[in-house]
Amino acid sequence: MADKKINRREFLKLAGLGTAAAVIAVPKVGEVVGPALRSVLRGGAHPGDTGGGNHRWVMVIDLARCDGCGACTDACSAMHMVPTGQEWIKVYKMQHPTLDSSYFFPRPCMHCDNPPCVNVCPVDATYKRSDGLVLIDQDRCIGCRICMAACPYSARYFNWAEPPHTEQELAEVYSVETNMPHRKGVVEKCLFCPSLTKQGLLPSCVSGCPMGAIFFGDENEDAVTNSQGETHRLSELLVEGAAERHLEELGTEPRVWYLPPRTMSAETQSDRLSEVDPELQGQGAFT
Amino acid sequence: MTTTIAGSSKNVSVGLETLNPQERTLLAPVVQWGRGTYLTIGALGAIVLVGIYAYFVQWQTGLSVTGMRDTVSWGLYITNFVFFIGISHVGALLSSILRLTGAQWRHPITRMAEAITFAALLMGALMPIIDLGRPERVLNLLLHGRLQSPILWDILSITTYLTGSTIFLLLPLIPDMALLRDKFVHAPLWRRWIYKFLSFGWRGTTEQRVRLERAMNAMAILILPVAIMVHTVVSWIFAMTLRPGWNSTIFGPYFVAGALASGAASVVLAMVVFRKMYHLEEFITLRHFKNMATLVLTLDLTYLYFNISEYVTLAYKMESSDKALLTDLFSGSFAGLFWLTQILGLLAPAFLLAFSMMKPIDWLKRIRLLRPFPLAATAVVFLAASFAPAFFQSMVGLDLAPLALILRVGALILAGLFAVSLIPVLQARPIAIFVIASSLIVIQAWVKRFIIVVPVLEHPFLPNSTLSEVIYRPTWVEWAITAGSMAGFLLIYFFISRMVPIVSVWETKHDRKVEEPVRGFAPALKQPATPSSPEA
């Protein structure tokens, strides 16, 4: 029978092995239990960030009014000092695959209710706020870009290099509501301008649209407003306008609704624009 | 007393003279590090350093030094990641499946397979970190990890698999470490310390043997589901997104099949290289090659089956969201790479391996017409000539298209005959076939991962019309880091083969060395010396 007494050398070996095992095993267990427990106890990365005011923001874009001028993009880029190459609201020209007709499609972030980007984020950097907005905490983001792979609307952008800065931008205090100053190596996107909406103002793209094509409002109030001050009851607008959401079949539950376009040739587009407002004839970029 | 090991210039110590010839052969690379060893380490190390420098450049400036942009936001790094995790499955395959099925022939090759797993996992796990925009925040994954994320599942499963593989590499090493501890007395201090530590007091007692056997059985059963889980979870980084091309239910088994095929092929390459480099003809015999070839062929065909399942079902329907992607793959900018992976990467190796295992088709040699070079030359001439009618059409005014078609069909037939004529040539050199087939499969594995990652990203639901944004061209940084990771893998692997015997000494000790009559190989092949020869 082998000697059962543990001498010092054996004890050291045992201690060494045990430490090695613990060093490997404990973080492992911790990896699983830790985040779960921590989240339960703290309520997630951004506890209490409800955005205040009990809102559920929603956007409606009237594709029949959009003339593709890109003013929304310019307004947004100016407001957020968006790095070059990024278009947080991007206007696509949707060309029919076989016909000669087209319409313009502004695509902000959809702030989905079943957001694929939030679902796959490994560090809880992008998160869904109770006012409906999907925001990004650039203090947390590790830049893995799986959220960009997951977003079917291509709404997210990455700072591949140090973004250009102005003195003004650097003077801003960082907030998840503005994402300024912009940072290298993290993801950012359209935010539905929470810094403006909490002052009771419309987001930049909404107020910057000369056609009044973009409506924005609080679903809880059942009201949306555009840059012209037109306010509609949301539920009525969606039903009467036969609104749809883009890529509805993917199940992302976007919070941006689209009123159907009147796809048309350039000539008809110009005529239609003048019907909306005679002063606007010839002012759209693509007429 | 000193003695010299055959073929070396160094005098080594007493202990090693008590080794039997087999042990001596197997331990030779471990106890003798010649100039070649240091040169190899130096060369591979240099490439690794270039890779590290490239990463430094990336760290300073940001990921803009790569070719990735907002549309193609994943590129070579993720390709490398999936590739390395893929070939790491070979350890589970050989150590686990073959052990559980009692295949004795696995003994000489389990260690080189497990070492591939270990080295591949290390490099594979490094890749996503290299890809991060904020690598200094990598700890956020542990501190703030979200369990619903496929990346977290990756981290959990890869660290588990790495631990399991390391254990499964170290366990069967114990007796050999003990051998080195006892015999390799003149080793440098740091190596002696490693041998002492990793032998865990092994003395070869019955109790120890029993425990080792128990431990290895437990690991064998466990490591296989873990390996399958790992690559399934890696595939889910793609399959859990909504993108056309990734939004597929078969990604799990598809990736696992590909991993096993590429892993098995890499072991065959390792077998060939080590057999030559370390003179291991006695241990790695034709029987091993033949068995591995069967395995590689089976896995290759399985992976081909999954490829067909995936692409044919999509192509039949040509759903609009898939259309642009499939057109690009089949006939567009990725067509070259795509068909390369399918034909040269999967079909050709299958044919090569199949022919190598069949009985020699001798009657083919009797057909005078079937000579490779004339057939190949004629086929090329026909193909070249088939472009001429289009050229002359404008002059002659007749419709010469049928002539071009006839010439092309002729070229195709001649190419087919050329392939047939190669059969006897190949059957005479089976190991050459294995090398070619396995290399093709491993290269295919890397290219195929690229084909899975990049084209899908180039075709999102809302495409970008700015071409420079869309077309992905990897930069020198990405190539350098890729080369560095390959070199790093080889460096770790080579280093392991120089630290411990790459063929397990104790497991092969009692293997029957009598060769079964090997069917299907041409008599021209050199047979290795049998143990019944007079060497003591």
Next chain:
Amino acid sequence: MPRKLTLALLLALLLVTVSPLAAHAYSHTITISVSEEGFNQSGSYMVEVEAGHEVTITFTYDEHLDRDNPHEIQILGLGLDLPTVTVSREHPTASITFTPTETGILRILCVIPCIGMDQLLGGTIRVVERHTSGALTFLSIELEPRGDGSNLARAVLQDARGKPIGDVPILFTLTTAVGGELELGAPITIENGSAVIAIPAMPGRTLKVSAQFEGGGGFGFAETSAEISGSEEAVEYVPTALSSPTPPLSLALILLVVLGGVWAVFGSVLYQVFRIQRS
């Protein structure tokens, strides 16, 4: 003397009839602050003015928000050919006065070409017909909370002598969170001059409800508004299981069991190694 008296009486009568006109302002002064985010029209994006009355619009340069660019403001539409107005850091206020005759929408634009925001700063003036001439009327509004969290808005329209005006529509609007005015409805007043409308429950919100009487039938325009605070409770938002920061329990348990099992086996294997060491 009777002639003088008649004259005085006539004058007094004239004054009395004309004074309601005087009581309602002829010109509207609107202050609009200008910055690169747009025109801040003191809470509402649409300013209403009356046709046929002089309007003065004062633009002020908002130093807090702006980035030191001048703006040249143009008001377009309804056949008005107005000169531009420039505001900048040096000239922070500028006004323009005009009288719109047609009803419709006037647009306010900045016409300096810059990074693409020229012509595109939103802002509108809506010109409406209002019967400001007419007898003085008074409108009052009360918001009565009902049990289920919704409110009842009751407006009462009276003339100058306090007599209720029945059978006329009262337009109720809700000021939304982004400064829009949502039309809730236009119920007709009943005999006692009151009109009611239900405001849906919006917990945790201060509601500003406005009522206005357009005028007509000899009566003049009147408007009023009231605020009521909603209950303090926030509407709870339940995230989907996959998007919540907390993992669903089922997932956590599965991972724990599976990985725990695997690591337990690793542990037992390491134990075997330990025993090999020990023996």
